[in-house]
Amino acid sequence: MEFKSRDFSQAGRVLKIRKLKVGLTGRPDAEPVLDGIDLDIRAGETHCLVGESGSGKSVTSLAVMGLLPKDALEVQGGLIALEGVEITAASASQMRELRARKIAMIFQEPMTALNPVLRVGEQIEEVLNMHTDLSQAETKKRTLDMMEQVHLPDVQRIYQAFPHQLSGGQRQRIMIAMALILDPDLLIADEPTTALDVTTQLQILKLISEMQERQGTAVLFITHDMGVVAEIADTVSVMQHGRIVERAPIRDLLTDPQEDYTKKLLRAVPNLAPRAARAATTAQEVISVQGLDMTYGGSGFFRKSEGVKAAQDVNFTIRPGQTLGIVGESGSGKSTVARCIMRLIDPTEGKVTVAGTEIAQLGRRQLQPHRKHFQIVFQDPYRSLNPRWTVARSLCEGPINFGTPKDEAMAKAAELMELVDLPRDALDRYPHQFSGGQRQRIAIARAVAMKPDVLVADEAVSALDVSVQAQVLDLLDDIQERFGVAMLFITHDLRVAAQICDEVLVMQKGLVVEHGPAAQVLADPRHDYTRNLIEAAPGRQWDFANFRALELAHPRQGATT
Incomplete structure (x- = not known):
């Protein structure tokens, strides 16, 4: 497997997190949900955050977005800075402005994130209406242009459609269009391909990569799918019980993982080698x-x-x-x-x-x-x-x-x-x-x-x-x-x-x-x-259990990471 060798040391730092601690609201003595998180993401970099359910991945993203559920979780210490702006000290109005222009998020299930009674074109336009002074004609033109950029077919028809009239992949493309229409510096993608079939998943991953290269966006990609990580990551942070236990460039993490927990995650990834066929207990069909x-x-x-x-x-x-x-x-x-x-x-x-x-x-x-x-x-x-x-x-x-x-x-x-x-x-x-x-x-x-x-x-x-x-x-x-x-x-x-x-x-x-x-x-x-x-199939070129690449007879076109 051939990796892209990308050096981000000279790129500007978009997100800086230091010693972030998140705990239960009003209970500073309780076990923290996040305990001492450190993270850096630079312009153009894709940083993957991986770990099992409950490890703290999504809580990290919500803390960065300023969307921690009130009366449930709160930031109890540490620093989150987005291009020098300290998010932990920002007011509600400042965060609303930051979320539109500097930072955007794609959620796992677009059907719950989209308004079911509004046409999808109107929902994309709402972002522009709230944060720009564009005329109605300019707003619609920019919306249709963004819909074409995310490779939606028949944009005039889809502009008028309601969310339930679109496929899962099309709804996810609408979410990406909404997130990227104001050219944010940081895009957070929280399990955006988990429920999608492999071909739609590949299209969404390629689309995010394409938009990233075009606009130089930094991407924080949250996933439990190590196959997806192998396809898109530049850097990987592995989370367990609210802490980052290992961080490495993608090549190093897949070929030489250091922590037992990381090895466990990699070995749990199923591969495409079929199981040996089992004999039926009887010839009679059930x-x-x-x-x-x-x-x-x-x-x-x-x-x-x-x-x-x-x-x-x-x-x-x-x-x-x-x-x-x-x-x-x-x-x-x-x-x-x-x-x-x-x-x-x-x-x-x-x-x-x-x-x-x-x-x-x-x-x-x-x-x-x-x-x-x-x-x-x-x-x-x-x-x-x-x-x-x-x-x-x-x-x-x-x-x-x-x-x-x-x-x-x-x-x-x-x-x-x-x-x-x-x-x-x-x-x-x-x-x-x-x-x-x-x-x-x-x-x-x-x-x-x-x-x-x-x-x-x-x-x-x-x-x-x-x-x-x-x-x-x-x-x-x-x-x-x-x-x-x-x-x-x-x-x-x-x-x-x-x-x-x-x-x-x-x-x-x-x-x-x-x-x-x-x-x-x-x-x-x-x-x-x-x-x-x-x-x-994401990661099909990788033998995760043995930390090595596979020699494929028919490698995917342009499928280097």
Whole structure:
């Protein structure tokens, strides 16, 4: 792997942080959230801040932006200076001006950062209206020009669109346009590509790099994805428990990490080498999908149209103890197939046979007794677990509904907590009292409580940091070995698919373009679309576990770091 050698010693220092301490508001004696952070970022430099969830990455960015939640966190010591202006001493009005002209931020989830009732063009213009004296015509012209710079298609149409009418990648481009329209000196990007598929992720990373080179912007990039770090970083700071435990240029960090924690993070990164195929415990398929079609919309009483074909002629089978992965870009039809199998939506055509019963055409009342045979784990466990229920109630609900006595269900719930490496005495807690990785373990335990034949995991690890992700993947492996459950694993991360899937099915625009053993599809893809997905995977040219570069037969064009 060839690294760009960039020297920033002569560049102007944009951000200076010294001995920054952030703690709980009004509790100076409590354990600090950030303890003695030192950081420097120079013009044109990309500085990546990495670490597990709870390490303090996002708190650092919020402190720099002056956006720490009031009555919860406060700066208790240290210095934050942006081009000589001390942020920790700035007034609210000064910070508003700084946030527009000197510093800007891209958040992880643009749908929560954008106003859902305003057109996106108006939201970009709002920045100019508040901080410039441009006329309305000049404002619109500059807005459209910025939208073109971030490579949005058909800018006149998108200018008039609402956030929900855009894809995830397009919404993130709108956020980038808003952040960069006043040419800030520092751009903070907080996990801006975590929920995006690999091709959209690559486009966003290239866009940030392109805008940075054009404007000389300093970038503080917060991420838990070491693959992304390998692609874009000049310098890396590793955070653990509110402290920076290692800082190094990207070449040194990847080839010669010094701290055990850094080595642990790197070794947890999955690679694209497919797992060895596992033999099925029986030749009988536990799930069979034949000719599955799903069309949204279509002809109605007042209109005639073909509708949107979200899935067309999907066919596959899964045997007990095996995992089939469905991969593809956003909008490819992956989750539509999963929801059809779960009967969360009704397929337009086709057959879905689970444990010997054809369920695709069953009515809701007829389907109810069969639901215990197939369970799903969603991407966000916080949204799928009832926040008002204790963990015990969430785990017991399904078995009790199917006739298990309450005492027996409670005893089984305690066993399940041990199965997913959580303490039995946590049964009386609520979802908000757990970390993201722990909540996902609870969601898995809830699914396993029904003793299903098929487990559907829909992006179940995409929002987790790499070490927790590795733990959850190991847990799913262990559950398969113990119970022989068949798994349908939906993911946009090919590295995750390589670690857990026996077979891989690739979807593009609702069509299956490639299907076969993981070793064949990921190591020797036949379809151009599959090859493009693999080439777009961040950090694919790096063997993180062994701290070395890989020799690739087909290196990505212009993919040096």
